[in-house]
Amino acid sequence: MLDLDHIDGESLKSVLESLLLVSSDAVPATDFAKVLGVAPGEVAAALADLSAEYESANRGFQLREVAGGWRLFTHPANHEAVEKYVLSWDTRHLSQAALEALAVIAYHQPVTREGVRAVRGVNSDGVIASLRDKGLVREVGHEGDRSRAILYGTTQRFLETFGLKSLRELPPLEDFAPDEESKRFIRERLSGSAISSTLEEASADIDDERELLGEGYDDDSSDSDDADASEGIASPEAQAASEGGGE
Numbered sequence: 730m731l732d733l734d735h736i737d738g739e740s741l742k743s744v745l746e747s748l749l750l751v752s753s754d755a756v757p758a759t760d761f762a763k764v765l766g767v768a769p770g771e772v773a774a775a776l777a778d779l780s781a782e783y784e785s786a787n788r789g790f791q792l793r794e795v796a797g798g799w800r801l802f803t804h805p806a807n808h809e810a811v812e813k814y815v816l817s818w819d820t821r822h823l824s825q826a827a828l829e830a831l832a833v834i835a836y837h838q839p840v841t842r843e844g845v846r847a848v849r850g851v852n853s854d855g856v857i858a859s860l861r862d863k864g865l866v867r868e869v870g871h872e873g874d875r876s877r878a879i880l881y882g883t884t885q886r887f888l889e890t891f892g893l894k895s896l897r898e899l900p901p902l903e904d905f906a907p908d909e910e911s912k913r914f915i916r917e918r919l920s921g922s923a924i925s926s927t928l929e930e931a932s933a934d935i936d937d938e939r940e941l942l943g944e945g946y947d948d949d950s951s952d953s954d955d956a957d958a959s960e961g962i963a964s965p966e967a968q969a970a971s972e973g974g975g976e
Contacts, residue, residue, distance in 0.1 A: 741775045755798030812892035830856040831865060836902055839869045839880035
């Protein structure tokens with residue numbers, strides 16, 4: 730076993746390589762130094778040496794200092810092969826329902842569970858939970874109204890998994906909803922205007938039915954209601970006269 734109290738230069742590099750392989754985020758040299766009990770300067774120098782060695786040997790991976798820390802990346806020259814591999818691997822593990830929910834979140838983030846359900850037409854709580862477990866979506870805030878519903882968005886892992894540099898590289902939504910009616914449908918479901926739209930459509934249907942029944946539909950209806958009411962309910966005077974006549 731490696732004695733962490735006595736790490737020479739080559740052993741330090743070996744340990745750092747192992748730590749980098751299990752790190753999902755960029756890690757500052759100071760964090761590695763604390764774990765290993767060595768000076769931050771030694772760790773920074775070892776990381777820089779590793780980065781130069783990988784580049785010189787034209788390895789399939791690179792070590793870069795980004796966002797205040799160090800992280801392993803695949804070589805840019807291999808991007809196309811990596812993209813195809815990652816996409817083929819990940820889609821095997823995502824159901825059609827999960828892909829649909831993920832697409833809604835990706836294109837309309839931040840969006841609530843209700844927003845996803847409105848577009849898909851079915852409850853999406855289970856698939857959203859699954860996407861969270863896979864690290865593809867995350868909570869990004871809450872609605873500003875009284876509901877305080879959770880808002881969801883995609884993660885850095887989502888971009889990495891699907892080979893995207895940013896969300897701007899998502900294929901145009903028009904490729905999947907080519908007509909204006911489809912796009913309007915999606916926008917309405919997400920904005921909440923679908924309810925008012927549905928009420929308007931229902932009102933229009935009622936008007937159409939009345940036109941088919943004829944112009945006298947309302948008058949006949951009201952006259953019938955009045956007649957029924959007059960037949961079913963008599964005034965107190967009428968009741969008294971009726972009782973008196975019966976005697």
